[in-house]
Amino acid sequence: EIHDVLAHSLSAQLVHLEAARLLIERGADLDQIHERVVAARGMARDGLTETRQALSALRGEMTPLEDFLRELVATDGATVSVEGVRRPLSVEASQTVRRVAQEALTNVRKHASGAKAQVRLEYGAAEVTLEVRDSGSAAPAGELTVSGSGYGLLGMRERAELLGGTLVAGPCEEGFVVKLKVPA
Numbered sequence: 001e002i003h004d005v006l007a008h009s010l011s012a013q014l015v016h017l018e019a020a021r022l023l024i025e026r027g028a029d030l031d032q033i034h035e036r037v038v039a040a041r042g043m044a045r046d047g048l049t050e051t052r053q054a055l056s057a058l059r060g061e062m063t064p065l066e067d068f069l070r071e072l073v074a075t076d077g078a079t080v081s082v083e084g085v086r087r088p089l090s091v092e093a094s095q096t097v098r099r100v101a102q103e104a105l106t107n108v109r110k111h112a113s114g115a116k117a118q119v120r121l122e123y124g125a126a127e128v129t130l131e132v133r134d135s136g137s138a139a140p141a142g143e144l145t146v147s148g149s150g151y152g153l154l155g156m157r158e159r160a161e162l163l164g165g166t167l168v169a170g171p172c173e174e175g176f177v178v179k180l181k182v183p184a
Contacts (some may be wrong), residue, residue, distance in 0.1 A: 002054045004099075004155075009047025014039035065094055069119055076105065076117060084123030093182045096159045097121070097130050100167065102110055103152050104128070104132035106180040112137035115175055127165070128184040136175035156180070 022035035115134040122129040160167040165182030
């Protein structure tokens with residue numbers, strides 16, 4: 001888990017710092033350069049936060065899942081709904097839900113600029129379901145649309161399968177949906 005967090009955080013920082021370097025070499029506008037440096041700083045801060053969360057999980061000191069999801073969407077304007085009888089999940093199931101939510105929301109920001117996201121967590125009798133749905137992008141695709149390694153959906157699916165769960169992702173009525181089900 002810590003390896004995944006650090007690898008993702010550092011690779012994202014590298015993309016932004018390399019872009020800043022290229023902008024500097026081309027004599028670009030300071031605002032463009034500043035934007036990339038600020039993005040890299042944000043990635044570093046997020047990586048530290050995620051690393052601390054992973055360490056807390058190892059110690060059994062995790063933030064309740066519902067609180068984590070609300071904190072995750074606090075700055076994006078996304079909504080969170082929770083259905084079913086809330087109960088503690090295994091560390092593995094909780095971490096999988098957290099990481100899939102993070103990756104799905106990152107994908108909304110990268111691939112559906114300006115879209116509204118909805119996060120739904122449902123506690124079923126034998127499983128927990130996470131659904132992240134976006135409204136689709138009204139804005140043209142930006143530079144970040146092509147960034148990344150392309151392993152986001154694959155990584156989410158592998159996390160689900162390791163727990164005997166499933167992950168389905170694809171276009172929906174208006175945008176895109178990621179739906180995770182894991183035993184709980």
